[in-house]
Amino acid sequence: MKNLQELLKEITELTFKIEKKYPELYQFLDENPQTIPSKYHPEINKKELQDYLESLKQLLSHHLETHTIK
Numbered sequence: 001m002k003n004l005q006e007l008l009k010e011i012t013e014l015t016f017k018i019e020k021k022y023p024e025l026y027q028f029l030d031e032n033p034q035t036i037p038s039k040y041h042p043e044i045n046k047k048e049l050q051d052y053l054e055s056l057k058q059l060l061s062h063h064l065e066t067h068t069i070k
Helices: 004-021 023-029 046-067
Strands: none
Touching: 004 023, 004 046, 023 046
16 A cells, blocks of 8 residues: 555646646535545545545546547
């Protein structure tokens, strides 16, 4: 499993890619409930970061599958 720094770096790079190449998706990232810390679980751990990274990848993958001209 990746360490925290690797996960954060990958999340940052993917977020930047989405912002620059797919701005229509970027608007939804701020509203993603996974990015809002819960008052009951304010700490973020590796599992939560990994889950968030996977959700970003799935969002982009789904967008590419449904919006790419074939």
